[in-house]
Amino acid sequence: MFAYYIQLGLRSLRRNPLLTALMVMAIGFGVAASMTTYSVFRATSNNPIPDKSSQLFVPLIDNWGPEDAAQNKGEPPEAISYTDAMGLMRGHRAKRQTALYPVGPSVIPADASLLPMREESYAVYADAFAMFDIPFLYGGGWQPADDDAHAATAVIGRKLNDKLFNGANSVGREINLDGRSYRITGVMDTWDPQPLFFDPVNTSGFGDPIQLFIPFTRAIDLKMATNGNNNCNKHAGEGWDAWIRSECVWIQYWAELPEQADAASYRDYLRGYAAEQQRSGRFHWAPNVRLYNVPQWLEHEKVVPQEAKVSLLVSLGFLLICLVNTVGLLLAKFMKRAPEIGVRRALGASRKEIYAQFLIEAGTVGLAGGLLGLLLTGVGVFGVTLVFAPDIARLATLNMSLIALTLLVAVLATVLAAFYPTWRAAQVQPAWQLKSN
Amino acid sequence: MLQIKPILAALKRHKAGTILIALQIALTLAIVCNALFIIQQRLDRIARPTGLIETNLLTLQNGWVGVDDKSTGPLVRADLQAIRQLPGVEDAIATNSYPLRGGGWSTGVRTNPDAKKSEAHTTQYFVDDHALATMGLKLIAGRNFRADEVTEVDPQGVVSASQIIVTKALADKMFPDGSGLGKVLFVDDGTKPSTIIGIVERLEVPWNSSWSDAFLDNAVLEPYQLTGGYTSYMVRSKPGQLAAITKSVPETLFKLNRMRVIPSERGVRTYDMVRAQAYKSDRGMAILMGVVCLVLLAITAAGIVGLTSFWVGQRRKQIGVRRALGATQRDILSYFMTENLLIGIAGVVIGALLAVGMNLWLVTQFEMARLSLLYVAIGVVALLLLGQGAVLAPAMRAARVPPVEATRSV
Numbered sequence: 001m002f003a004y005y006i007q008l009g010l011r012s013l014r015r016n017p018l019l020t021a022l023m024v025m026a027i028g029f030g031v032a033a034s035m036t037t038y039s040v041f042r043a044t045s046n047n048p049i050p051d052k053s054s055q056l057f058v059p060l061i062d063n064w065g066p067e068d069a070a071q072n073k074g075e076p077p078e079a080i081s082y083t084d085a086m087g088l089m090r091g092h093r094a095k096r097q098t099a100l101y102p103v104g105p106s107v108i109p110a111d112a113s114l115l116p117m118r119e120e121s122y123a124v125y126a127d128a129f130a131m132f133d134i135p136f137l138y139g140g141g142w143q144p145a146d147d148d149a150h151a152a153t154a155v156i157g158r159k160l161n162d163k164l165f166n167g168a169n170s171v172g173r174e175i176n177l178d179g180r181s182y183r184i185t186g187v188m189d190t191w192d193p194q195p196l197f198f199d200p201v202n203t204s205g206f207g208d209p210i211q212l213f214i215p216f217t218r219a220i221d222l223k224m225a226t227n228g229n230n231n232c233n234k235h236a237g238e239g240w241d242a243w244i245r246s247e248c249v250w251i252q253y254w255a256e257l258p259e260q261a262d263a264a265s266y267r268d269y270l271r272g273y274a275a276e277q278q279r280s281g282r283f284h285w286a287p288n289v290r291l292y293n294v295p296q297w298l299e300h301e302k303v304v305p306q307e308a309k310v311s312l313l314v315s316l317g318f319l320l321i322c323l324v325n326t327v328g329l330l331l332a333k334f335m336k337r338a339p340e341i342g343v344r345r346a347l348g349a350s351r352k353e354i355y356a357q358f359l360i361e362a363g364t365v366g367l368a369g370g371l372l373g374l375l376l377t378g379v380g381v382f383g384v385t386l387v388f389a390p391d392i393a394r395l396a397t398l399n400m401s402l403i404a405l406t407l408l409v410a411v412l413a414t415v416l417a418a419f420y421p422t423w424r425a426a427q428v429q430p431a432w433q434l435k436s437n
Numbered sequence: 438m439l440q441i442k443p444i445l446a447a448l449k450r451h452k453a454g455t456i457l458i459a460l461q462i463a464l465t466l467a468i469v470c471n472a473l474f475i476i477q478q479r480l481d482r483i484a485r486p487t488g489l490i491e492t493n494l495l496t497l498q499n500g501w502v503g504v505d506d507k508s509t510g511p512l513v514r515a516d517l518q519a520i521r522q523l524p525g526v527e528d529a530i531a532t533n534s535y536p537l538r539g540g541g542w543s544t545g546v547r548t549n550p551d552a553k554k555s556e557a558h559t560t561q562y563f564v565d566d567h568a569l570a571t572m573g574l575k576l577i578a579g580r581n582f583r584a585d586e587v588t589e590v591d592p593q594g595v596v597s598a599s600q601i602i603v604t605k606a607l608a609d610k611m612f613p614d615g616s617g618l619g620k621v622l623f624v625d626d627g628t629k630p631s632t633i634i635g636i637v638e639r640l641e642v643p644w645n646s647s648w649s650d651a652f653l654d655n656a657v658l659e660p661y662q663l664t665g666g667y668t669s670y671m672v673r674s675k676p677g678q679l680a681a682i683t684k685s686v687p688e689t690l691f692k693l694n695r696m697r698v699i700p701s702e703r704g705v706r707t708y709d710m711v712r713a714q715a716y717k718s719d720r721g722m723a724i725l726m727g728v729v730c731l732v733l734l735a736i737t738a739a740g741i742v743g744l745t746s747f748w749v750g751q752r753r754k755q756i757g758v759r760r761a762l763g764a765t766q767r768d769i770l771s772y773f774m775t776e777n778l779l780i781g782i783a784g785v786v787i788g789a790l791l792a793v794g795m796n797l798w799l800v801t802q803f804e805m806a807r808l809s810l811l812y813v814a815i816g817v818v819a820l821l822l823l824g825q826g827a828v829l830a831p832a833m834r835a836a837r838v839p840p841v842e843a844t845r846s847v
Binding site (some may be wrong): 018019022025026029030032102104106108115116117118178179209223225235236238239240242243305306307309310311313314315317318320321322324325327328329331332338386387388420424 | 465698732733790
């Protein structure tokens with residue numbers, strides 16, 4: 001019976017070509033618009049590290065005081081000062097922890113015919129590699145002892161390894177950064193978390209994959225200034241030493257706290273740390289600290305672009321209108337066939353069977369709309385490069401799950417829209433229909 | 438108009454269809470109003486002038502390699518000298534930033550050094566005496582920097598300069614009576630006074646995101662050349678020479694000194710490219726919303742055509758009876774037009790409320806401006822016209838139903 005109803009449905013698609021075409025187009029456009037914008041939304045609101053997103057935390061400490069915080073709804077600055085980063089590192093209260101900041105050393109290739117280049121680079125502590133689940137192709141991260149020794153070691157990305165060493169295992173070899181030699185301890189496999197959760201402050205969450213890590217302690221020794229934002233609430237004074245002693249904030253800090261109880265006790269620790277700063281006279285205000293896990297931090301930093309949200313909303317509205325439209329057109333289509341329904345009912349078809357037939361027919365319309373929608377979604381995903389910055393647009397792709405979702409939404413939405421028209425069709429009185437004809 | 442009563446009576450028998458059309462008109466109005474409004478806002482942003490003469494302007498991002506941050510001063514001077522001597526080059530500067538670049542310096546300004554809070558926010562551009570000519574700024578009062586006023590400073594040791602040039606917007610904000618020239622400002626929280634020696638008509642901040650909208654036209658030019666790992670160059674070409682210098686400037690720089698990085702992406706950009714990239718998402722959003730509006734209107738129109746056609750088909754016999762009883766073709770046509778107008782009016786009333794409600798919600802969620810009622814008015818008129826246009830074809834088909842239809846079938 002099911003197959004027969006599908007056959008009937010397909011046949012009726014051809015019977016009112018105009019109405020059918022209108023419905024298929026409405027569904028196709030509606031689904032395509034929502035799926036295109038959803039693909040961008042999905043990419044930008046992705047959980048970049050699902051297994052650990054509730055175990056990694058960003059601590060924030062208000063070192064500027066309530067007057068500055070008041071301008072930001074009472075929130076502490078979104079980075080911490082060197083003083084506080086060192087204070088937390090010394091505290092060593094988490095299972096793993098790292099301070100980090102973007103740096104901009106130039107890579108000078110050994111091959112003199114190649115020009116120097118700059119890659120996305122960060123200064124981190126040894127814990128970062130295990131904390132962020134960074135995959136390695138060769139070797140691994142440096143050891144905590146290297147942090148303490150302020151060692152000249154480096155971890156490079158696969159892309160950079162391809163450029164410098166033609167993809168060979170370069171562990172133990174040297175890389176020249178700004179004229180200084182660093183020993184490579186590991187080559188990362190492709191690692192491109194999107195959004196780049198560990199530093200949305202400086203990257204807005206979407207950028208090219210990191211290709212170079214060097215020890216934080218080494219970068220500070222070499223007085224490498226941050227390649228990202230540096231915010232000061234007052235003049236830092238002249239020179240490097242004044243800057244790192246100042247209350248300027250420019251460092252991101254991460255702590256790995258596997259259990260909920262760990263997070264709670266870390267929060268207490270932060271409060272205690274701030275209280276101690278108050279007692280020592282550095283802070284003239286009560287402790288104002290925060291501890292955000294990955295999803296909270298991405299939300300706090302508003303990583304999903306406003307364009308993605310607004311256009312997703314508009315597209316959902318669009319889909320809703322298309323569905324209202326489809327309800328109307330299906331109603332017209334089904335009611336046109338009242339005489340036919342009358343005959344079927346008189347010949348013994350139950351209401352249930354009428355329901356089945358018409359819902360399945362609507363399903364075929366939905367499927368046709370979904371196929372058109374798929375085509376249009378393909379065009380739309382291609383077209384998002386128009387709307388979104390290239391680093392975000394590259395994330396929106398038409399993969400299997402999006403294809404399946406497009407078809408599913410189209411069919412489900414149409415069947416949903418068909419409930420009312422089908423109910424009306426099932427209400428047709430056989431006797432009345434037969435008589436009036 | 439006499440027909441309204443019978444129309445309402447007839448509509449009561451077609452509740453579902455009536456509600457569906459009205460609902461569709463209402464939702465379409467709500468979305469189209471808000472979409473048009475977003476388009477207008479985006480276009481307004483794109484149209485904001487930077488204050489620069491944007492034609493014949495080239496920008497370069499330069500990073501130094503293997504040089505101590507403090508010792509880049511002579512390298513920048515050598516670069517500038519080489520660029521300025523190139524054929525086709527009108528003038529050039531080294532600067533920390535420029536409008537629409539995205540990153541730059543900002544700080545507070547006050548007239549009283551003891552004031553705890555700054556009175557205005559401003560961006561700082563560190564340039565030399567060639568800036569006005571290179572950027573194409575219009576000096577409306579005072580004078581330019583002199584070459585002997587320009588000094589080299591370390592970015593970590595910047596203390597506000599003794600002589601500064603400010604934008605008219607900033608001067609008027611700090612000295613509302615228009616007497617800014619020659620007055621003293623305190624830039625940053627430093628206690629060192631800076632005298633305003635010149636005022637330029639307009640110069641935007643480097644950012645174009647919403648956070649800087651509050652001080653969009655507040656800029657201070659300071660006669661400093663910053664040392665450090667990064668330098669931005671701006672080069673003005675002679676008319677028609679932009680393409681030529683886009684090639685020759687980076688070539689010359691690499692010939693002069695190979696130990697530098699000029700990124701392959703965004704390293705060398707004409708100002709037209711800078712503008713296009715800075716406003717890419719604004720323009721894209723406007724295009725997207727435009728497409729959505731058009732498709733939406735088309736779908737709504739198609740829906741009205743479909744449903745009205747169905748009604749006409751259903752009522753052929755009644756139409757025939759009316760025609761047989763003396764109604765003219767015009768009467769039938771106006772019946773369907775009026776019917777659609779009534780449904781349309783109901784739809785736009787609900788839609789206008791929805792549009793305003795949707796906007797109020799968007800305002801709370803996305804820092805958007807309040808919807809101007811003009812857009813609602815435009816949307817209302819557009820949708821009523823669209824409805825009338827869409828109903829025209831089925832209504833004309835109805836009007837052509839012959840009176841003899843009344844006698845067909847039992």
